[in-house]
Amino acid sequence: MASSTRKRVVVLGAGLAGLAAAWELVQSGHEVVVLEAQTRPGGRVLTLREGFAPGLTAEAGAMFFTDRFRHLMRLVQHFEIPYESIFAPSLPYARGDALFHLQGRRLRVTADSDVDWPYNLTAEERELGPFGIVNKYLLSAFAGMDDPVASGALPDWLLEHDDKTLLEFAAERGASPGAQEMIRHGGRFGARSDTASAASTLTADFAPTRDTAPLAFVGGSDVLPRALAAELDQRIHYGAEAVRIEQDQESAQIVVRSGGRQDRVIADQVVCAIPFSVLRHIEVAPALSPAKQTVVNGLEYLSVTRSFLQMRQRFWEDEGVMGNAQTDLAIGEVQQQPLIRSQAQGDRAILEAHARWAGEPPALEGMAEEERLRYVLEEMDKVHPGVGRHYEGGQSKSWQTDRWARGAYSLYRPGQISNWLPEASRQEGRIHFAGEHTSIFNSTMEGAVESGVRAAREIEES
Ligand SMILES: Cc1cc2nc3c(=O)[nH]c(=O)nc-3n(C[C@H](O)[C@H](O)[C@H](O)COP(=O)(O)OP(=O)(O)OC[C@H]3O[C@@H](n4cnc5c(N)ncnc54)[C@H](O)[C@@H]3O)c2cc1C
Known part of the structure; x- marks a missing residue:
């Protein structure tokens, strides 16, 4: 009107x-x-389309959303923009063992494997593993409580936790110091978990993603x-x-x-x-x-530098592992792109190193592009041994040196x-x-x- x-x-x-x-x-x-x-x-929101082999794209900025993003979904529906679930069982991305590189050790994890996590965990936490620990100490907090996504407002129970970080919140709910380390390095929240307000991370990161699959736009964000x-x-x-x-x-x-x-x-x-x-x-x-x-x-703004390494082959699929890996290495989380498997044409894909930090930058930030890519490749070898044999070239994106952003996203x-x-x-x-x-x-x-x-x-x- x-x-x-x-x-x-x-x-x-x-x-x-x-x-x-x-x-x-x-x-x-x-x-x-x-x-x-x-x-x-x-x-x-920046989809990189240049500098890669035909058909390959990489997200340098936003990647995931969920159908609980109400305002975003209204636009998605209006413009009839196609999207797909990323970890849907029908997609090969969901196949393969999960990879971690923590405390100097490469860990290959299947749903029922008995993993010797390199943290001082209680017997129950050891049994739960990283996903179970997040469920127990973080996601379960939402049960029976007002949901900020449904109401569009910050409920009092969440606002009460504005005085602490996510790890302090987990500690209050019984997480051992080892479990906190696991949340810090074994999940996607990394540097935000011990710097940002728990009210902020629980509202923006956890509330929209619980009980629903992450989605990505077909054709790029x-x-x-x-x-x-x-x-x-x-x-x-x-x-x-x-x-x-x-x-x-x-x-x-x-x-x-x-x-x-x-x-x-x-x-x-x-x-x-x-x-x-x-x-x-x-x-x-x-x-x-x-x-x-x-x-x-x-x-403040969180700092993020993403390095995209073009691989001639998705060699990890032959090995039965995911391209993705959670690490405590300076290169950060490893992710496979494009996110939607059906969009990758041929055998090539990108392995991305996603480094996030607040405060003191890691060594890779001060490096020139070529040196940074070489360094990332060397570190990536700890996660995916032999990766260098499949590497064809790459590019990286530092959000803090982008003059129109000067950081990745706000850090309350x-x-x-x-x-x-x-x-x-x-x-x-x-x-x-x-x-x-x-x-x-x-x-x-x-x-x-x-x-x-x-x-x-x-x-x-x-
Ligand atoms: C690495 C990374 C990963 C992310 N992952 C996700 C994710 O998976 N899911 C998710 O939902 N979100 C994610 N985000 C966050 C999401 O991208 C942002 O929250 C969102 O895109 C911000 O939009 P905005 O309009 O607020 O700001 P911006 O996108 O920064 O828009 C601001 C615009 O202003 C312009 N501008 C700046 N200065 C001037 C000026 N002086 N004059 C005129 N124009 C100017 C800029 O060029 C820019 O186009 C991610 C962000 C980053 C950086």
């Missing part, structure tokens, strides 16, 4: 948050201009931002960097650098959908409130979900804030879309 007063809105950033906000506003009849610094839409961008078409200005945001009683004005020129775009309202890690380097006049400024300047430390998140999303005059970092589902595509929808609603109601 068209709004009674048509507003002119400028959206900063054509990531999922900006695109979702723009799309909603256009549906409501507003005049929308999107300014995007890069020459493509999608931001941290960027199909969704591309579908939105295609519809917004000429409303998006690419290569248009916002360098200053101004507002007064009359209007908002954005100073834009584009093609060597500097222009001014005037609007009634602004949706600022760029990460705070980038916004803190942009002038805002008059200055944002001190409370907002504290969050814009102080919010203990206490900051209560104190900072409400401030992050609060409107300041004509400026409305969107982006994964402003949502309870921060660090996800759902958070980005949800925040865009919320910012559009704020404008509709203003």
Whole structure:
């Protein structure tokens, strides 16, 4: 339904948050201009298609979602975007033994194998293994409790755990120090588990994924931002960097650098959908409130560097193991791409090393591309012995050195979900804030879309 007063809105950033906000506003009849610094839409949804053999693609940013991502699914259904379950039993990815490399040892694990986990676990924890430990100490916490995904709000029981990290939460629920190590290194949550607020990780990482299979987009994650961008078409200005945001009683004005020129775009309202890690380097006049400024300047981002090694053969399938592996090596988690097995043409695939950290960077971060790939390959040999024989070449992506992201995704430390998140999303005059970092589902595509929808609603109601 068209709004009674048509507003002119400028959206900063054509990531999922900006695109979702723009799309909603256009549906409501507003005049929308999107300014995007890069020459493509999608931001941290980035499917790499160049530099690999024909048919191979790799996700450098977002990969998984679930059908519990309500706002995302609404768009997926509207644009009829095909997706598949990644670990469905019918797909070969579900076959093969699980691999771990922990405490200097390679562990090959079948569902019923008796594994000598290299941690000081209780007899029960030893029996449970990494998946059972996550179920017992983390997922079971949701039983009978209000679900943030269903309600779209952070329930009090989760907010109470904003004062601790996920590992501290697990310890409170009885996890031994060894089991905490297992959660830290034997699962996907890695560096977030001992740095981020438990309220944040439980809401954004665990709640949407429990009781449901992870999904991936057929054709690559960027199909969704591309579908939105295609519809917004000429409303998006690419290569248009916002360098200053101004507002007064009359209007908002954005100073834009584009093609060597500097222009001014005037609007009634602004949706600022760029990460705070980038916004803190942009002038805002008059200055944002001190409370907002504290969050814009102080919010941390997790660091992620992903190295993609092209393999001539999926040799691990012949060995009966998964390409994927959980490791405590500096190269991080090993993942096989493309995620959807049916999309891999021929025998080739990519083995990816997914390093995540907060604070001190691992050695690979300081390396030049070629040296980094060589190092990753050497370390990968500990997980997949003989991998070098199948290696054809590769590329890597460091999100913290990407000037339009300056980090992978927001990292709310203990206490900051209560104190900072409400401030992050609060409107300041004509400026409305969107982006994964402003949502309870921060660090996800759902958070980005949800925040865009919320910012559009704020404008509709203003
Ligand atoms: C390595 C990695 C793995 C991830 N895995 C998953 C996953 O499996 N599942 C999941 O749901 N989520 C995942 N995410 C998170 C998800 O990608 C993000 O939450 C989401 O894409 C963020 O969208 P956004 O619109 O908030 O920000 P962005 O995508 O960063 O969009 C911001 C846009 O603003 C633009 N911009 C920046 N500065 C300016 C400026 N000055 N002027 C104009 N434009 C500007 C940028 O170019 C960018 O396009 C992952 C992210 C990363 C990095």
